Amino acid sequence: MEYFIVTLVAVMLVVLVWASFSADAVGRVLPVLMAAFVARLLIHLLLTRSDALGYGGDHLTFEERAAEIVALWELEGVQFVTSEQIPFLFSVALPCNLFAFIMWLCGGEAPFACTAVVAFIASALCIIVYKAAILIGADARAAFRLLVITAFLPSFLLHTSDMYKDGINAFLVLACMYLTLSILHRFAFCKMFLIGLVFLALWHVRLYMVFMCAVPVMFGFLTLNRKFPFARVMVVFAFGVTALLACGGVNEILSGTPLQEQLDFAHARQALDSNSSGGSGVSFDDGGNPWGAIVPKLLYALLSPFLWMDGSLELQLGKIEVAFWYYLLCCAAIGARKLWNVNRIILLLLLLLIVPGFIAYATTMANVGLILRQRMPLVMVTSLISAVAWTRNSGKQDTSKHSSGLKIGYGVSVVLLVG
Template structure:
């Protein structure tokens, strides 16, 4: 049964590629994404659980999924939350998904679970392609980004086992893509689709719902062209400040976010994270906002080339070099997007900047930040794709736009006639 789940996952991938990408792009993307799918299964079998046992969370989530299966056998099939099993706090969706696969397969079925994660990773590559096209990247640059993301080392590693990072990145990027699409053309169906995505994200990594809050607000009100850009930005900031810091009527969601932020920034947690092999201790006197600049540098640029550590940390330096290149290109892409679509640029920056700042205040472990900043890497890479598109155009050349066949034929005939 486990191999049937793997085959079904591969079949769904083929369907997604064929239905979500243009025909000529789908033919190329299919082989790339099938290779990325198989690569994740191979890494799971040959590396993750044998040669280079890695992680901790992946083992924990698999164990919790088995607890969910046991609960179903006692109480009946249902969506199990932390109310039934307290250990499921903030990871209910991944554990229930893994549990469903294990229940169907009648065992741990780790390969089948990994195939679903690999499917989600490949689906994210499709979302990234469409997102890049949406914000102005050309077809070639968007496809180049799809290939890069499919085999990005950190993303590849953390979607080759039962980690929750694949769920997190897919949901975050999908929410931002819907928000950006709404900025350009408002559609109530996109707003309705956000509801299940945000619910799932809340049950994967709750604080990321708040990190997406500002872009989502801008995506909703930004479609109203009667409001000027500066007014929209000010309104988004005001709404976010009121939501996060108002003490008049705090709700459970805001309290949960505040608790998570305080926990992540607490000195005890940061010292505990710093005790591992890739831990970092800053001379901040216990204040998470002190020594902010070095924390920010570590958050964005570590691991540095001269650092020692585990084999995984050394392999992470390969991705870090790619990350440096993406940052360089993203700066150019930001300048280009500033002149083309400032609303979309603001939406992306409203995720990148606050998320980076919050992570910097809790910085204590390079390995942890290496995983946590994956959504930031994905969003920054979109700006890089815009820069790649501009680089390939001649100076002063306008972005190419596809024409209907009839229009293209008519234009060709006019050229012949006038020539």
């Protein structure tokens, strides 16, 4: 049954590509995504499951939690299990239920089939990245280059080659941003409904990302009418909230909310000490204040691992990843200048996720390996701006079949249902 699911998922990937692109584009896109799909399965078999790298244990933890859900289903029937039934599912209920469902279909452990589904979601994310790049002004050639880079980005490749949640989280964040960009081009209530579904899914994958994505989504709604007078007010408000967070001015407002609970946990000294204890750990003289030493923390959150750093094997391999990131950052700086001259609203919308996101991660900075995983969605959103820098003909038409946001939104909903 496990191999049948893997085969079925591979067929679904072919169908998804054919449904999203023209015949000419399929000839270029399908080999890339199929190669990336197979690469993830090989990494799963040769590296992650064999523990050749000795990296991480999240995938094993999620597998154990999924097995407990399957055991609960045998007693109470198949249902979506939340933290109310199993407390340790808080903020990770969706991936664990997804893996549990696959294990339930296979009648036992099914890491290979689960990895195939995660790899399929990663491929769907690459398609969304392509579509989003087209929406913000990139041409088909630049969008395809971005699709290739995204598909084989080292950290993304590794963390979608087993039962990790990072690829699912990145998919949902990019889907949210794509739908918001699509609404700016053509409003449709179904897109708003899909954004609601994405938020609901994010709540059960990485809760704080709901709040991080909410600001650019709100900004997108406010700028549907380009002459709307509160658009600039929204920008000031969003960055004002970031400043208040830095000063601790909204602690009382957030007190008792899930977001504050997440912040308290991330800023807890015990959590920071635990994260910094590994071979990729770093520490800062911040006096116990998460906003202390914010400049060096921000530099680490944005640019680490640095080439001169010593540490674990994973940290050294992370330097390959950061070479891609430096290239994307340089291109993003050029693309931002172009975008500022052409469409400032889109640039500001993307920055409303990127800038507060890196600042928030800087306050919890304690481990280089961890930040490589956490910043993955922010890297991908930044790379959308990079694609603008690679564009030669901004007016060149997309070679995909479904250029409308409604059709790709339907594809997003299908993947969400699978997940």
